[in-house]
Amino acid sequence: MSCNKKIIISIISTLIISAIIGAFLLEFYLQSNKYDESVIQTSINSKIMGEERDVIIHLPENYEVNTTKKYPVMYVLDGTSQDIHTAFKIDILSKVKLFPEAIVVGIPNTSGNRSRDFTPHYMKIDVEEANSDLGNGDNFLKFIETELIPYINSNYRQNGFSSISGNSRGGLFTLYALLERPELFDAYMCYSPAFWREDYLIVNKTKAFFNSEHNIKTHLFMSLGDLENDKMKKGYNAMVSLINGFNYDDLDFKHQITKNANHQSNSYKSTVYALEWLGNVLQN
8 A cells, every 4th residue: 555545544534533523522412321222221130249230232223134244242331421432433433434333232330339340359449448348350350251241142143352441440440351361352442541559559460460471362452631640640651661561462552642631531532543443453
């Protein structure tokens, strides 16, 4: 491909992404996080978690028409807040061939237990409390692996490629999931991840993981808003420097600082860039 053609494609891609962000903002204000009738809202009685876990399933527009087609699956933490905009962007990107049609599975939190579930089992849920309980991330990950994923695989047409995305403490959990189950997902996406917690403990755990692992083959995307606070930036930069230092051939690592984004808006703004990046993976 000629240099000029690459430049033209890059410009067109940037314009499309800008249009998608604008269209999403309009859609966000119009819908106010309401689900379309086509979205499936169900629940799983989790023996591992000892509770009912809601599940929100966004199927591709032509899922019922193309009855033999199989799709990649994206699992999205913080269902009811992060899954709507993710599914919307995938729908738009699929129409312009920058991302394939996909099944999006939102995983809502149970009342008051978000911090419990997203915190690794070796970290305090509340760093301000000396006697804080440790996180329940190991059981939550086991729920995803042994109950949720088999449920989706048994009931919906998936093609074997799956990814997970999380925001803030959900981004911390997503990186934790990679360390605990590096082969569970084909791609991991961490938006505004809280890597600063407990003196960058997750960074140290990642260093130990990379020192012991020699066959890491996965895709990892991380982003942080340029308007986020210093502790978020320090933890994020420490993780980026660590991963870049290992330079594994089989680890496809993409990271970015999102312009004009803070902790509340970074995931909404950077998801489209993560999807474009992952779309190149899926379509090559």
